[in-house]
Amino acid sequence: MNLKELSDILGLSQTTVSRALNGYPEVSEATRRRVAEAARAHNYHPNTQAKRLATGRAMAIGHVIPISTQHEIVNPVFADFIAGAGEIYSRSGYDMVLTIVPDDEEEAAYRAFHSKRNIDGVIIHGPKLKDNRLKLLDSLGLPYVVHGRSSGILDPYSWVDVNNARAFERATTFLLDLGHRDIALINGIETMDFAYRRRKGFERAMVLRNTPVRDDLIYSGEMTEGQGYAAMNRMLALPVPPSAVLTSSLLGAMGARRAIEDKGLQMGRDISVLTFDDELGYLSNGGDEPIFTAARSSVREAGRLCARTLLNRIKEPDLPPETTLLEAVLVVGHSTGPAPFR
Template sequence: MNLKELARILGLSQTTVSRALNGYPEVNEATRLRVERAAQQHDYRPNTRAKGLATGRSMAIGHIIPISTKHEIVNPVFADFIAGAGEAYSRKSYDMLLSVVQDADEDRIYREFSAKGAVDGIIVHAPRAGDPRIKLLREIGLPFVVHGRASTEVDDYSWLDVNNRRAFERATNFLLDLGHRRIALINGLEVMDFAFRRREGYVRALTERGIAPDPALMRSDEMTETYGYNSVRTMLAMPDAPTAFLTSSIITAIGVRRAIEDLGMKMGRDISVITHDDELSYLRNGDDVPIFTATRSSVREAGRRAAEMLLRKIADPDLPFQHELMEAELTVGLSTGPVRKKG
């Protein structure tokens, strides 16, 4: 199946079919959907090289990962985001260019990508407050979407994020309603915007209920299983130990559960746990009944939506900046219960 044959089947000109598949804004939505359905039905695959020559685009999206955070590549959260983004790229015949670079070379690689026309746009991962990449990408004129937000950035930019502050405020209030007052936060690295916002939500919930946040009950580090395990072992040895834990990753929560069981206690009865669950494809939170009470938001869906946002901007550079704030759902599992009375 080639473009000419597909156009004949649809009763449209080759130009209209090509523009519909390439996301040109002058093609109305009904026609675009009709063309995309027909292309899928007849297994039409445009020649990427020819498409790039016709549009003046590279037909590729860049994902640049500094080597200091190369663990991102083996992190199932990152993998699921990339899987979701890849679905969106595939539908528009875009390739993905994933590059792991030395930290000192990151700025240079962005500039080279732009100068060589190697990619049509960039997804920015793991933003920090005042992230310098936002200013750089704006300066070199390369379209981009940020997965997350940079708190202190004053100029507008396109982003997609989870409402981390609200999610952790709700989770903390849920534990408070169960009678817990010593609630520990096992957070991600708080130089990252998402973790900073989660801490804000946790602190706000405690403060509004008249409870002074205790620094001894707060941890911030890379979200590994051993980090969760070691944090719980340390904090449960305290004289006034926490009765509940709020964690930023289901990976960390697995370590939390292991520590609780190693100490001869039962999660959900002796110690309550709430985690954030990115609904990972290969690390599910139980089947019919969730193992962990969790704030849930699909990172795969976030990847798909962020990619679609970027592709829309590439197709129509005059589009205003786009913002999407995904709400996390609080789901009750087996890991939480009323605070256990002492004695």
């Protein structure tokens, strides 16, 4: 099946069918759906090489993955993000180029993308505070979208982010409303923008309720099950342990739960646990009945949104920067309850 044959079946011009498959805005949504359904039914796949020649594009999106002993990109949420983004790339005829490099060679990887011209744009992962990658990509003229934001960058840029500060302010307020006062935070690496914003939201909720933020109940590090276990163990050994803990990942919450149960305590009764849930496809928070009370936002949907935004910018380079702020939903599970009497 080639483009002409598919066009004949649909009774449309080859130009219209091609534009429909490539998501051009001048083609109606109804036509796009009709063409997409016919392409699937007849197992039609565009010739990528021909598409590259016709558009002058590489028809590929770049992702640079740094290797580090301590970096949030190793967190398993990356796999779900790529699944969401890859879904959009596939529908639009784009390939994905992954480059894995040591941290100190990340800049060189972006420069290589630019010089080789083997990609049309990139998605930035794990933005840090005042992230210098944005300035570099602006200077290279490479279209990009940031998954997250970078505090301290004043020039406008395209991003898709969850409202981390608001999510953690609401989560902390929920625990305060249950009567908790000694609330712990097991956070991500706080040079990462998302973790910085989550701590700000946590602290804001505590200040608004005139509740002291205890330094001995704050921990930051890689978001792993082991991190959650170690941090929770340390806090449980304090003279005044927390009655509730807020974690930045489901893995961290699982580690905290293990530490709680190792001490013969019960999660939700003796100590409440509230977490951030990225709705990972392979790591469910209990399905219809959540195990953990959680601020929930789908990282897979964030991947789809980042991909769509970037492809739009590649098609229309003069578009102003586009930003999307997602709100997390607070889902109540079995891991939280009223503060125990002390």
